[in-house]
Amino acid sequence: MFQGFYNLASNLIVQNRNMNVISNNMTNISTPGFKSDQLIQGTFRDEILYRYENGSQTPIGKTSQINTANEVVTDYTPNALRETGRTLDFGLNGRxxxxxxxxxxxxxxxxxxxxxxxxxxxxxxGIGRVQGQNGPIRVGTDDIRVNEQGYVLSENGANVYGRLQIVDFENYNQLEKAANGTFRADAQPQVVEGAIVKQGYLEDSNVSMVKEMTNMMSGQRALQSSAQLLKMYDQLSGKAVQLGSM
Structure with a gap:
């Protein structure tokens, strides 16, 4: 009976975390360039085998099937660039x-x-100053244009204010999500020389509303089922205690 308690309680924790991930995705569906997350789930048995057998699936006997939340994985797939016509909107074509x-x-x-x-x-x-290759880019009150190489110019092209710093990483697992669709990184970034900057465009988030709504409904059903079963186990446990005291 107690095993059932553990399984249901752990599943409630996992599903709550899953709902938080889904909610964050849906909240940021309109955030330009936002990358969606997905919670990867497993069982306690899987983690025991992985952590103590170095990835080998060597049988070690009967183990718990408690559900666990292994990690949150980010989908870095770029989405389409949408034309806005706004001078200070910029989209990146490619990595x-x-x-x-x-x-x-x-x-x-x-x-x-x-x-x-x-x-x-x-x-x-809400975040900070945009970095150029030689530091923050100051344009004053002038109208600007930005070419595809990322050079920030005055409208007439007479002044060059800097070049947008476009960087990339060999391994996106080195990135950690921060506020407003930004990422932190411990690794040293690499400058991308061939990046194409599109002025007057923004990259849409790669969140799929249909997918997230489907995941949310599935998660809600799982939460409700686990909560109802947990309540039933609690009632049975109470009756067992009463019988044992007679």
């Missing part, structure tokens, strides 16, 4: 990330919905 200096260090993002702060620097709202 790479914009670099932004936040209060906690440099973060990386596919969100190119930039603005200009009171001091004339390009910023990602």
């Amino acid at each position: 790479g990330f914009f670099a932004v200096q936040s209060g906690n260090g440099t973060v990386y993002t596919r969100n190119g919905a930039f603005n200009v702060d009171n001091e004339g620097y390009l910023i990602l709202q």
Whole structure:
């Protein structure tokens, strides 16, 4: 009976975490460049075999089938670029990330919905200043244009304010999600020389509303079923205690 308690309780924890992941995806469906997450689930038995047998599936006898949440995996698949016509919107065609200096260090993002702060620097709202190859890019109050190589120019092309720093990583597993669709990284990024910047475009998030709604309904059913069964186990346990005391 107690094994049933453990299984149901762990499943409730996993499904709650899964619902949080789904909710975050749906919240950011309109965030430019946002990358969706998925919770990978397993069992306690699978983790025991993996952690203590170094990946070998050597039988070690009967083990628990308690459900666990192994990890949250990010889908880095780029989505289509959508034309906005806004001068300070930028999309990346191909691999790479914009670099932004936040209060906690440099973060990386596919969100190119930039603005200009009171001091004339390009910023990602709520995060920090957009980085060029030689530091933050200051454009003042001038109208700007950006060519496909990422050079930020005055409207007439007479002034060059800098070049957007576009970077990439060999292994995206080195990235950790931060706020507003940004990522932190312990690894050193590599400058992408061949990146194509599209002014007046934004990359849509790769969240599928249909998929997330389906996952949410499935998760809600699993939560309800586990909660009902857990209540039943609790009632049976109470009756067993009463019988044992007679």
